[in-house]
Amino acid sequence: MQEYELIIVGGGPAGLAAAISARENGIERLLILERDYELGGILNQCIHNGFGLHTFKEELTGPEYAQRFIDQVFEKNIPYKLNTMVLEIEACGDEKMVTAINKEDGLMRLKTKSVILAMGCRERPRGALNIPGYRPAGIYTAGTAQRLVNMEGLMPGREVVILGSGDIGLIMARRMTLEGAKVKVVAELLPYSGGLQRNIVQCLEDFDIPLKLSHTVVEVHGKERVTGVTLAEVDENRRPIPGTEEFYSCDTLLLSCGLIPENELSVKAGIELSNITSGPVVNESLETNIKGIFACGNVLHVHDLVDYVSEEAKKAGQQAAAFLQEKESDKKEKTIIIQPEGGIRYTVPQKIRTESMEENLTVRFRVGKVYENVYVNVYLGDKQIIHKKRKKMAPGEMEQIILKKSDLTQELKFDKIIMKLEEA
Ligand SMILES: Cc1cc2nc3c(=O)[nH]c(=O)nc-3n(C[C@H](O)[C@H](O)[C@H](O)COP(=O)(O)OP(=O)(O)OC[C@H]3O[C@@H](n4cnc5c(N)ncnc54)[C@H](O)[C@@H]3O)c2cc1C
DSSP, rough: EEEEEEEOOOOSHHHHHHHHHHHHOOSEEEEOOSSSSSSSSGGGGSSEEEEEETTTEEEEEEEEHHHHHHHHHHTTTOOOOOOOEEEEEEEETTEEEEEEEEEETEEEEEEEEEEEEEEOOOOOGGGGGGGOBBBOOOOOEHHHOOOOOOOOHOOOOSSSEEEOOHHHHHHHHHHHHTTEEEEEEEESSSSSOOHHHIIIIIIIGGTTTOOOTEEEEEEOOOSOOEEEEEEEBBBTTBOTTTTTTTEEEEEEEEEEOOEOOHHHHHHTTTTTTTHHHHHHHHOTTBBBTTTTTEEEEGSSSSOHHHHHHHHHHHHHHHHHHHHHHTOOOOOOEEEEEEETTEEEEEEEEEEEEEETTTSEEEEEEEESOOOOEEEEEEEEEEEEEEEEEEEEEEETEEEEEEHHHHHTTTTTTTEEEEEEEOOO
16 A cells, blocks of 8 residues: 555645645655646636736736646656546544545555645536526536636637626636627626626726626526526515516526535545535644644635635645644644634634744635725734724635734633624
């Protein structure tokens, strides 16, 4: 049986950055397992630019950004297996067993001391959306359409309606337009877009594509192929308002209705998941409830910018290395829970071991709706330890604050931090 110190599941930007960082921190016997035929993950189909502004201070395309990390994987001789699907991760005491399959090796059982989960996320399919009507051809998730256009050279259709204004939907509105299709409208169920502001401007406004907020598809027309959709406005309970229906003729409906972390492997392994992110609950080291299993990237929580994925994954690699080199103390440490309240939906990490944390810990979070001129306040008991003004916050944009170790270790009597949005 092959034995490793670290196995990384997924060869997207998270898996690549985690592997590079683990190797830089002295881990020799590591392996990346990737189910696709090439490394790079979702970036391979994102041929638009806008990647890497934080990491490289340059605007790269997705494949260019991925290549910078793939080159380092080659330079550092980090082994990887492509076309290899991980089927199961089992934790048996200090050892973990990874079951994977590919054509050359067949079914493999790989023994490892630690695992980094970097499986990314997938799109919410139509079945989960409950749109009434027949199931004609011409309905795609926006990510599938992106892969067809950018990687396979196929156009899914000519007259397009997009449901959902997440980043993939916005980017595909522009992409389909540039390829000669007519994008008639982008409809969004919520009263605000789930995408980045820069994508609303660059992908819709620059191309005069209308965005209808608080609207949804109430009917899909056509039996063999989509011939049109009916949109209607929705009320504050997201129920269609009778009399507001409008028909749009189209041959294609693209769905961009949210992403869900790929967490079947995590569930099977017994990893505790967050109800909000659907990704693992992690501590300050990005370690799950199973010792030696770490998570980073979109499998942990959906990111809007790849730079943050790479940053988080670098940390997961460092922490996995520290775990393997037993730099991590095994003593029982005090754990503080971060409790999101008043407008904050979730934080990552969700808990902190105060002694193990670095001096400045980045806590990422998202808010539940659009806020203007609010303060992000953090409390330890009655004591306010952070008070930061934000001009505008939106659910589509990931936010962050820095927690200082010195602030937490002074007040050891508390077992939770409360993080909330307040007017002043
Ligand atoms: C359409 C789109 C547009 C975007 N635009 C931008 C942008 O303009 N700028 C920006 O900064 N960011 C952008 N992003 C965000 C960024 O691309 C993602 O946040 C980032 O790619 C996530 O990296 P990841 O490694 O976590 O996941 P992924 O890139 O999804 O990689 C996960 C990998 O794991 C593999 N995998 C999954 N399960 C298994 C398994 N069981 N066995 C083996 N392998 C497995 C998958 O095949 C995949 O290769 C965009 C994302 C999308 C989807």
